[in-house]
Every structure is written in structure tokens, then in C-alpha cells.
Amino acid sequence: MNIFVSGATGFIGSHLIKQLLKLGHSITVNLRPGKETSFNSNVKTHTLGKGDIESDIDFFRREDFDGIIHLASLYITNHKSYEVSDLIDSNVKFGSYLLECASKASVNWFINTGTFWQNYQDEDYSPVNLYAATKQAFESIMQFYSETNQIKTCTLRLSDTFGQNDPRPKIFSLWERIAKSGETLPMSQGEQIIDINHISNVVHAFITLAGHLQNEPWNIKSGAVYALNAEKRYSLKELSIIFERVMETKLNIAWGDLDYREREVMVPWSKGVSIPDYFPVVTIEEGLKELKWKY
Amino acid sequence: MNIFVSGATGFIGSHLIKQLLKLGHSITVNLRPGKETSFNSNVKTHTLGKGDIESDIDFFRREDFDGIIHLASLYITNHKSYEVSDLIDSNVKFGSYLLECASKASVNWFINTGTFWQNYQDEDYSPVNLYAATKQAFESIMQFYSETNQIKTCTLRLSDTFGQNDPRPKIFSLWERIAKSGETLPMSQGEQIIDINHISNVVHAFITLAGHLQNEPWNIKSGAVYALNAEKRYSLKELSIIFERVMETKLNIAWGDLDYREREVMVPWSKGVSIPDYFPVVTIEEGLKELKWKY
Numbered sequence: 101m102n103i104f105v106s107g108a109t110g111f112i113g114s115h116l117i118k119q120l121l122k123l124g125h126s127i128t129v130n131l132r133p134g135k136e137t138s139f140n141s142n143v144k145t146h147t148l149g150k151g152d153i154e155s156d157i158d159f160f161r162r163e164d165f166d167g168i169i170h171l172a173s174l175y176i177t178n179h180k181s182y183e184v185s186d187l188i189d190s191n192v193k194f195g196s197y198l199l200e201c202a203s204k205a206s207v208n209w210f211i212n213t214g215t216f217w218q219n220y221q222d223e224d225y226s227p228v229n230l231y232a233a234t235k236q237a238f239e240s241i242m243q244f245y246s247e248t249n250q251i252k253t254c255t256l257r258l259s260d261t262f263g264q265n266d267p268r269p270k271i272f273s274l275w276e277r278i279a280k281s282g283e284t285l286p287m288s289q290g291e292q293i294i295d296i297n298h299i300s301n302v303v304h305a306f307i308t309l310a311g312h313l314q315n316e317p318w319n320i321k322s323g324a325v326y327a328l329n330a331e332k333r334y335s336l337k338e339l340s341i342i343f344e345r346v347m348e349t350k351l352n353i354a355w356g357d358l359d360y361r362e363r364e365v366m367v368p369w370s371k372g373v374s375i376p377d378y379f380p381v382v383t384i385e386e387g388l389k390e391l392k393w394k395y
Numbered sequence: 396m397n398i399f400v401s402g403a404t405g406f407i408g409s410h411l412i413k414q415l416l417k418l419g420h421s422i423t424v425n426l427r428p429g430k431e432t433s434f435n436s437n438v439k440t441h442t443l444g445k446g447d448i449e450s451d452i453d454f455f456r457r458e459d460f461d462g463i464i465h466l467a468s469l470y471i472t473n474h475k476s477y478e479v480s481d482l483i484d485s486n487v488k489f490g491s492y493l494l495e496c497a498s499k500a501s502v503n504w505f506i507n508t509g510t511f512w513q514n515y516q517d518e519d520y521s522p523v524n525l526y527a528a529t530k531q532a533f534e535s536i537m538q539f540y541s542e543t544n545q546i547k548t549c550t551l552r553l554s555d556t557f558g559q560n561d562p563r564p565k566i567f568s569l570w571e572r573i574a575k576s577g578e579t580l581p582m583s584q585g586e587q588i589i590d591i592n593h594i595s596n597v598v599h600a601f602i603t604l605a606g607h608l609q610n611e612p613w614n615i616k617s618g619a620v621y622a623l624n625a626e627k628r629y630s631l632k633e634l635s636i637i638f639e640r641v642m643e644t645k646l647n648i649a650w651g652d653l654d655y656r657e658r659e660v661m662v663p664w665s666k667g668v669s670i671p672d673y674f675p676v677v678t679i680e681e682g683l684k685e686l687k688w689k690y
Contacts, residue, residue: 153476181448184495185488192532193483200479225535226542233539237487237532240520244528247521248658363543 101314102126102164104146104207106198107171109137111266112213112258112302116169117143119303128163130172153200160205166314167209168202169306170195179230191234196241203249209313211306212242214257214325216295219369228363239325246323252313254324256305256375259368262387263299272391275340279349286357288364290337295330295368298387301380302328308378319376327372331380339384346388396609397421397459399441399502401493402466404432406561407508407553410594411464411601412438418602423458425467448495455500461609462504463497464601465490474525486529491536498544504608506601507537509552509620511590514664523658534620541618547608549619551600551670554663557682558594567686570635574644581652583659585632590625590663593682596675597623603673614671622667626675634679641683 103120107113108129120127121142131137131145139145146163148156174190176183195212202210217232218225227233239255246253262272271294278285305328312319334342340351360366382390398415402408403424415422416437426432426440434440441458443451469485471478490507497505512527513520522528534550541548557567566589573580600623607614629637635646655661677685 153479157476181452181495181499184448184491188483188488188491188536192487193480196479196483200476204476225538227535227539229543230536230539233536236535236538240522240531240535241483241525241528243520243531244522244525248524 101166101310103310104128104130104160104163104165104168105171106130106168106194107173108139108143109135110171110173111263111268112261112299113171114265115263115299116171116303116306119307123307128165148197148201153197156201157204160201160207165202165205165207167211167310168198168207169211169310170198171213173213174231176231177229184230187230187234188237191231192238192241195238199242199245199251199253203245203251207251209310209317210242210245210251210253211309211313212238212253212255214239214255216257216259216327216369216372217365218257219371220363220365222367222370228365243323252317252320252322254309254313254320254322254326256309256326256328257369257372258297258302258328259330260294260296261299261302262296262391264390266299271336271339272343272388275343275351276391279347279351282352284352284354286354287336288358288360289356290335290340290353292336292360292364292366293333293368294336294339295333296339296384297328297330297380298382298384300382300387304381305375305378309375312376325373326375327369329372329374331383333368334384342384343388346385347392396461396605398462398464398605399423399425399455399458399460400464400466401425401489402468402508403434403438404430405466405468406558406563407556407594407597408466409560410558411466411598414598414602423460443492443496448492451496452499455496455502460497460500460502462506462605463493463502464506464605465493466508468508469526471526472524479525482525482529486526487532487536490533494537494540494546494548498540498546502546504605504612505537505540505546505548506604506608507533507548507550509534509550511552511554511622511664511667512660513552514666515658515660517662517664517666523660538618547612547615547617549604549608549615549617549621551604551621551623552664552667553592553597553623554625555589555591556594556597557591557686559685561594566631566634567638567683570638570646571686574642574646577647579647579649581649582631583653583655584651585630585635585648587631587655587659587661588628588663589631589634590628591634591679592623592625592675593677593679595677595682599676600670600673604670607671620668621670622664624667624669626678628663629679637679638683641680642687
């Protein structure tokens with residue numbers, strides 16, 4: 101497949117690209133201006149928005165991409181007022197620009213990345229934060245392109261993810277730190293259910309979806325929304341026990357010392373549809389073991 | 396009421412402001428930079444986005460507005476590629492900025508303006524064009540503010556509107572022109588149903604809604620979406636006969652000489668909910684008579 105990827109430098113993007121190259125696909129990524137990034141030499145780069153949109157449409161036509169995987173996103177848990185415009189620019193406007201280029205250049209398919217946080221309290225739509233609202237807003241825009249153009253679109257909504265080289269300040273890195281230092285970590289009661297997938301599963305999900313769109317497009321209805329659920333869900337407390345067992349360590353957590361945060365997701369979205377023929381390739385335990393070998 | 400209005404210079408905005416002033420309300424409008432506009436001397440003006448967002452939030456706090464009526468919008472029937480960014484800026488980003496200011500400054504209510512074109516073929520959501528998709532995107536953003544802040548939001552979706560001083564190139568002005576010139580106008584078969592309201596009804600609808608939000612907020616559920624339906628609907632062909640009768644003129648229309656356009660709305664949205672206690676104040680015939688007196 102000949103694929104254009106946005107957000108290639110992120111945690112998911114970098115793992116996905118490595119795997120796509122391994123499978124022999126041709127990859128072009130968006131190189132954001134001013135970003136010093138070194139990609140694998142097999143990866144082609146292009147900077148969107150350097151000239152006018154017509155020049156980018158021409159580029160897409162020339163390259164004749166089969167599909168787009170749109171991972172680029174600005175993530176902010178609790179936005180400040182001055183960040184509203186940035187969130188819309190990154191999560192609505194940039195993707196719309198990409199969709200306009202892709203549909204005008206007759207790209208066949210477009211995979212968008214959403215979040216379980218669009219489905220607070222298992223609602224069809226209830227955003228946990230403004231970030232999630234901008235993701236929903238983009239899906240509304242995408243539906244226009246999906247209904248009025250040949251391009252087939254779909255969204256993969258993700259929950260928590262983990263794996264090697266994760267630069268994001270997530271729970272496992274926090275626990276790794278306190279396991280080493282022995283310090284006590286104040287946390288909430290820990291009853292919230294966590295739906296977390298190892299990065300290998302995330303990569304596998306995107307590639308399974310791309311494979312359908314490329315080879316069996318009849319399997320995917322344009323505009324479809326899929327959920328990447330973990331095989332098993334655990335409460336945060338249960339997860340800490342698994343962590344201790346696999347990592348052979350002890351965590352000093354002061355459960356209940358913190359309040360749950362506002363709009364804490366106690367039970368992640370459970371009504372999402374799975375990608376046809378998708379199956380997880382790595383369990384949480386296996387993923388944690390991999391992290392352990394790293395140290 | 397002390398109200399901030401965006402989009403005050405437009406067709407609906409200018410009529411609405413005139414009526415709000417007549418009713419004794421205090422009005423502040425957003426004055427877009429570089430726009431030469433003269434408002435009634437009772438209207439206060441403010442330019443949003445001149446400084447940083449905190450200074451606009453401070454302004455909203457000082458003015459202590461009861462509510463916002465958000466009419467500002469960029470309307471494009473069939474967008475060109477280079478207009479995608481403008482549509483998102485005007486119809487998603489600007490409104491989000493306004494919502495952020497309003498909610499941070501504890502404004503009580505926010506009325507948003509939508510379009511029947513969000514409901515192509517009577518679907519809950521199917522956008523006729525990218526314009527309609529940006530309106531839907533904004534509603535997704537608004538839901539975040541509505542669910543996480545005190546501010547009560549709602550949307551009034553509009554179909555066609557007409558009235559005096561309408562600068563937009565709409566059907567009645569077209570017919571006025573050919574009635575005078577005697578020229579023949581090629582049109583489609585004319586079987587599409589038109590849902591059109593005189594501007595007085597539109598103004599009355601906004602004011603009814605604002606009245607609820609101000610005085611009987613329990614009547615309005617935050618996030619509610621209302622439709623402003625015409626009392627009676629006519630096909631375009633029937634409408635031309637009413638026009639001829641009221642205006643005492645003859646239209647030379649070559650029905651069927653044009654094809655319906657792509658995604659022509661044959662039956663406008665019919666599943667919308669009416670504003671509680673709203674009633675139309677002017678019929679199509681009365682509205683047309685008013686236009687006639689003008690000439």
C-alpha cells in the first residue's frame with residue numbers, strides 16, 4: 101500500500117510506521133515545518149500547507165496514495181483558555197485540510213483516530229474534555245466528505261495505550277519511577293476501570309483496518325466508527341497488582357489520598373464496535389514484561 | 396436583558412438588533428476589525444480577538460451579559476478547496492472562542508444558529524454541504540461547554556428566510572428581477588418543498604427563546620436543538636404562484652430547463668422540535684405584500 105501518515109512522530113505514529121515499513125508498504129509522512137525529526141531513510145516526507153492548498157492537492161495526485169492514516173492530534177487534558185484556538189487548528193482544521201486534499205486527489209480511504217473520551221458515561225456522544233469535543237467535531241466534518249465524495253472514511257477510537265519509548269507521562273512510567281525510588285504515591289481510590297492496550301495491538305488494529313479498506317472495502321461502511329477495546333479490563337488497583345507481579349516489584353501507593361478528578365471516567369466506553377477480524381497480539385502482562393526487559 | 400450579539404451586520408442580525416432595542420434591551424455587538432459599519436447609537440460595540448483571550452474574558456465579566464446570540468457565520472453553498480480553512484475559522488473556531496469567553500465569564504445562556512442543511516433527507520445528521528458540516532462540528536464543541544459549565548446553550552436551526560433589505564441573492568429577489576425585466580428564467584422542475592419564514596418570524600423566534608432562557612430557564616434543556624419551521628410549506632412551483640398572486644405580476648419561468656442540483660433538498664427537515672410558546676407573526680403572503688410596498 102502507498103500510505104500518507106500524519107502524526108508520524110508521535111508514540112503511535114512512530115511504532116506504526118516501523119511496522120508498515122517492515123511489511124513493505126510505501127510511506128510518506130507529513131513533516132511539520134520547524135520540526136527537527138529524523139525518519140527512517142525509506143520514509144518519504146512532505147510538508148503540508150507550505151504553499152496553497154492546490155499545490156498540496158497536486159502533490160497528493162502525483163503520489164497517488166491508496167490511503168491516509170490521520171494520527172496527528174494536539175492532546176490537552178484540561179485546556180487553558182488560550183489553547184482553544186490551538187485545539188481547533190490541530191484537531192479540526194488540519195484534518196479538514198487533509199480530507200479536502202485527499203478527496204480532491206481521489207485517495208481511496210482515510211482512517212481517522214478518535215478517543216473513548218468522546219463517549220463519557222457510555223453515551224453515544226458526551227465529551228470528557230474539549231480535546232474529545234474537537235475529535236467529535238472533526239468526525240462531523242469527515243461525514244461530509246464521506247457522503248459527498250468517493251473517499252471511504254472511518255474512525256478508530258482509542259483508549260489508553262502503553263509500550264516502549266512512550267514519551268507521554270502515563271501511569272506505567274509513574275509506577276516505574278516510584279518502584280525504583282521507593283517513594284509513596286498518593287492516588288485516588290483506584291476503582292476506575294482502565295481499558296489499556298499495548299502499542300502492538302494498536303498498530304495491528306490500524307493495519308487490519310487499512311487492509312480491509314485496501315483489499316476488502318466492502319467490509320467497511322464509509323463513516324464507520326470502531327473501538328479498540330482491551331481484551332480484559334481491570335480497575336486501576338487491580339492493574340497495580342498485575343504490575344507488581346510482572347515487574348517483580350512493590351508499589352507504595354496511598355490509595356484514596358487523592359479525590360477522583362472531575363469527569364473521571366469510571367467505566368470506559370463499552371458500546372463500541374470492533375474492527376472485523378481484529379484480534380489482540382499482546383496481553384497486558386506480555387507488554388509489561390517487554391517494558392521490564394528494557395530496564 | 397443585556398445581550399452580546401455576533402453577526403449583527405447580517406440580514407438576520409440587523410433585524411434582530413432593531414427589535415431588541417425597540418423592546419428596551421441592552422445590546423453589545425462584535426465589531427469585526429476593518430469592517431466599516433454604522434450601528435444605531437444605542438448599540439455598544441466591542442472587537443473580539445484584538446488582545447489575548449483573557450482580556451476578552453475580562454470584558455465579558457465587566458459587562459456581565461445575561462446571554463449571547465451567536466449569528467456570525469460564513470455561508471458558502473459549494474466551497475472551493477481554499478475556503479475550507481475560512482469555513483472552520485468562522486463557523487467553528489470563532490464560536491468556540493466566544494463560548495470559552497462566555498463560560499469563563501459566567502454568562503447565563505448562549506443561543507447558537509444552525510441550519511436545516513444539517514439534516515439532509517430528514518436524517519439526525521447528514522450535511523448538505525461543508526457549511527452545514529461546520530455548523531454540526533460547532534454543536535459538538537458547544538456540547539462540551541454545556542455539559543461542563545453553568546452556561547445554558549441551545550441551537551435554533553433555520554431554513555430559508557426572506558424580508559426587506561435582504562442582501563443575499565435569494566429566490567424572491569431573483570423573481571422580482573425577472574418580473575420587472577420580463578426575461579425568462581430557467582429553473583428546475585420546481586417540485587422541491589420550500590420551508591421559508593419571513594424575517595419577523597425569525598426575530599420573534601430568537602426573542603422567544605431568549606425570553607425563556609432569561610425568565611423561565613427550566614423550559615429549555617441545555618444543549619436543546621430547535622427548528623424554526625414555516626407555518627405552511629409549498630413546493631417551489633406553488634410558491635411562484637403565490638408570488639404572482641400577491642405581487643400581481645407574471646413570472647416567466649422555464650420549469651425543467653435546469654437539473655436539480657446535487658444534494659438538492661427535496662423535502663426540508665421535518666423532525667425538528669419547535670420552540671415552546673413560539674408562534675409565527677407574519678404569513679408568507681403578508682411578508683410578500685411588505686416586499687411589494689417597498690417597490
